[in-house]
Amino acid sequence: MATEPTAQQRNASLIKQFKAAYRQDDLVVLEGFHAVKHALRFGARILAVISDDPAQVERLGAALAPDTAGPILSQCVHVDPETFRLATRSPIGTRIVAVASKSRYSEQDIARRADRPVVGLEDPRNMGNVGAVIRLAAACDIAGVIAIGEAIDPWHVTAVRGSAGLHYALPVIQMKTLKREDRPIVGIDPIGEQLWNTSIPANSVLVFGTERYGLSDALLSICDTRVSIPMRPGVSSLNLATAVAAVLYGGNLAESDR
Numbered sequence: 001m002a003t004e005p006t007a008q009q010r011n012a013s014l015i016k017q018f019k020a021a022y023r024q025d026d027l028v029v030l031e032g033f034h035a036v037k038h039a040l041r042f043g044a045r046i047l048a049v050i051s052d053d054p055a056q057v058e059r060l061g062a063a064l065a066p067d068t069a070g071p072i073l074s075q076c077v078h079v080d081p082e083t084f085r086l087a088t089r090s091p092i093g094t095r096i097v098a099v100a101s102k103s104r105y106s107e108q109d110i111a112r113r114a115d116r117p118v119v120g121l122e123d124p125r126n127m128g129n130v131g132a133v134i135r136l137a138a139a140c141d142i143a144g145v146i147a148i149g150e151a152i153d154p155w156h157v158t159a160v161r162g163s164a165g166l167h168y169a170l171p172v173i174q175m176k177t178l179k180r181e182d183r184p185i186v187g188i189d190p191i192g193e194q195l196w197n198t199s200i201p202a203n204s205v206l207v208f209g210t211e212r213y214g215l216s217d218a219l220l221s222i223c224d225t226r227v228s229i230p231m232r233p234g235v236s237s238l239n240l241a242t243a244v245a246a247v248l249y250g251g252n253l254a255e256s257d258r
């Protein structure tokens, strides 16, 4: 007859599961209440949830997201603070983490929304920026986000924390290089036509450059146009995620002719 695992055995197995999920390609650790909440809302397959303070999770859920509080708490295992610390990577103020399967998106998933812009990030270095951009793209109902570069993982745990779990709300993919296809490619670059004076086709791929050096010559060479965000003289550039916000919310994204 199978015996119930002791609390110690259960904790050891949870620590093992979370540690493995931080390394595994198909899994992601959702750090914090907002990431768990959005993942659940947008259909993530959640495999395990732990908290060392479920009373706080309950308060947060009731105050900020009553639609998800019940489902989160019903899956949540109450663990002691030491187990929580050993299972996680960094301090988590909201005292909740979950393991979920990553969504596997393809270029076709992005192509389906032919009437909406796509955001392309060339070789982004700061995973917090990547997460912030995915959150913006989800809020603006963008067709998808493409991380362009050899070794970029847009599902990096820090990016998922930065997006507050909104990776599940729209296709997020990685491509080694951006291919020229039917969508116009618009380079968002400090040297370009001013955003306020330009109409950007709504089916564009809006490409943003890497934090330090901006867009590469190779990517600029395939852009149909370049658009700049006006700045006061002396200011070199905006932060990457801030630039994406300016274009998505402030740009004139006109309907395409297609």
Ligand SMILES: C[S@@+](CC[C@H](N)C(=O)[O-])C[C@H]1O[C@@H](n2cnc3c(N)ncnc32)[C@H](O)[C@@H]1O
Pocket (backbone or CB within 6 Å): 188, 189, 190, 191, 207, 208, 209, 210, 211, 212, 213, 214, 215, 227, 228, 229, 230, 231, 236, 237, 238, 239, 240, 243
């Ligand atoms: C931190 S900036 C890169 C700065 C880099 N030194 C340059 O000159 O492009 C990162 C990206 O944000 C976008 N960006 C930032 N400020 C911008 C502006 N004023 N106009 C257009 N794009 C901007 C661009 O896509 C840029 O490649």
